[in-house]
Amino acid sequence: MKLATWNVNSIRQRTPHVRAWLERARPxxxxxxxxxxxxxxxxxxxxxxxxxxxxxxxxxxxxGVAVLARxxxxxxxxxxxxxxxxxAQARYIEIETDGITVIGLYLPNGNSGGEAGFAYKLAWMxxxxxxxxxxxxxxRPLAIAxxxxxxxxxxxxxxxxxxxxxxxxxxxxxxxxxxxxxxGLTDAVRALHPRAPMxxxxxxxxGAWPRDLGLRIDHVLLSPDLAERLTAATPDRAERxxxxxxxxxxxxxxxxxx
DNA sequence: ATGCCGGGTCCTACCCGA
Numbered sequence: 001m002k003l004a005t006w007n008v009n010s011i012r013q014r015t016p017h018v019r020a021w022l023e024r025a026r027p028x029x030x031x032x033x034x035x036x037x038x039x040x041x042x043x044x045x046x047x048x049x050x051x052x053x054x055x056x057x058x059x060x061x062x063x064g065v066a067v068l069a070r071x072x073x074x075x076x077x078x079x080x081x082x083x084x085x086x087x088a089q090a091r092y093i094e095i096e097t098d099g100i101t102v103i104g105l106y107l108p109n110g111n112s113g114g115e116a117g118f119a120y121k122l123a124w125m126x127x128x129x130x131x132x133x134x135x136x137x138x139x140r141p142l143a144i145a146x147x148x149x150x151x152x153x154x155x156x157x158x159x160x161x162x163x164x165x166x167x168x169x170x171x172x173x174x175x176x177x178x179x180x181x182x183x184g185l186t187d188a189v190r191a192l193h194p195r196a197p198m199x200x201x202x203x204x205x206x207g208a209w210p211r212d213l214g215l216r217i218d219h220v221l222l223s224p225d226l227a228e229r230l231t232a233a234t235p236d237r238a239e240r241x242x243x244x245x246x247x248x249x250x251x252x253x254x255x256x257x258x
Numbered sequence: 259a260t261g262c263c264g265g266g267t268c269c270t271a272c273c274c275g276a
Contacts, residue, residue: 009275010265034275036266061266062274109276149276161276163260168276203276204263215276247264247275 001226001255002027005104005145005218007201007248011035011066014246015046018068021239021250022050028070029097030250031104033147035064039090042066059090065104065146066093073097080105082127091124099258100226101135105146110167118167121149125176132221133183141258142223144185147248149217150177152187155197156216161208168217186227188220188253189234200235201248209240220253229255 004027008014011032022030035042035058042056047068056066057078067073077094079087091106105128110121128144135142151157151169162169181187189198199214208214220233233253240249 013265034265109274111276112274151276166276201276204265206262208263217276244264 001098001100001257002252003029003031003102003143003145003220003254004250004252005031005033005147005220006250007033007106007147007218007246009034009036009246009248011037011042011064013244015043017239017242017245019046019050021236022047022052022068025236025250025252027252029073029102030068031093031102031145032066032068033064033104033106035066036061037064055093055095057090057093059088063090063106065090065106067095067102067104069095069097071097076101080124080127081131083124100141100143101138103131103142103144103146105144105148107147107149109149110173118170121167122172122176125173129176129179129183132180132185136184136223141226142185143220143226143253144180145220145251145253147217148177148219150174150219151215151217152177152190155195158197158199158213158215161213161215168215180221184224185221186224186230188222188227188230189216189251191227191230192233198235199237200251202240204247218248218251220251222253222255225258226255229258231255
């Protein structure tokens with residue numbers, strides 16, 4: 001099983017990049033974030049000839065997530081369970097495929113909207129932990145992947161790339177990410193690469209890419225049964241060097257069949 | 259230096275990202 005997650009920063013701008021990457025990498029499942037289009041406008045047909053079917057959860061202009069998969073899958077949730085019914089932010093999709101539950105998410109950044117915006121991020125993370133705990137009660141393997149907007153530890157942010165008060169590194173944010181790990185989930189990239197930065201994002205500004213001032217904020221978390229079979233987990237840095245790239249690169253995790 | 263770039267949209271100056 002090869003699972004990938006990629007914040008594409010507008011699927012309409014990045015459809016050729018995604019197509020080319022799918023042809024090269026051939027993941028079984030690709031989770032997309034920041035599609036920045038409404039659900040009905042997602043260009044599902046652009047990936048069909050490559051063997052992928054698509055489901056999107058979108059909204060106008062902001063956020064938006066999607067799943068591309070080569071095998072049949074069923075969408076089980078189109079919003080994070082526990083959020084208010086009137087929360088219209090498109091940040092969550094949950095599917096079942098091949099006996100595995102897969103969550104694709106775009107976690108709130110938490111830097112806009114002042115303390116209320118940060119509180120929304122923390123509340124979202126609390127609900128995610130509740131959902132993860134509930135799913136881990138089942139025997140079904142679980143993968144949670146996406147743009148978490150969290151640098152879990154100092155190694156995950158280039159020195160000077162962020163203020164210590166940034167929502168991506170604040171202690172309250174990191175504590176909630178650790179809670180996910182303490183539930184029994186494994187951070188796939190960090191598990192296989194304990195010492196290297198393994199950035200997944202470089203800002204468009206200030207020469208962040210040529211200076212390698214990156215962040216590791218896109219993650220794949222695996223339940224114990226999947227983590228035991230993990231064979232590879234890495235960001236695909238080459239994507240950041242292409243023409244008109246997203247500011248994020250795909251993060252890919254592979255494990256052996258159970 | 260919260261602007262530098264690059265998406266988006268009430269079409270064009272402004273919001274948002276991280």
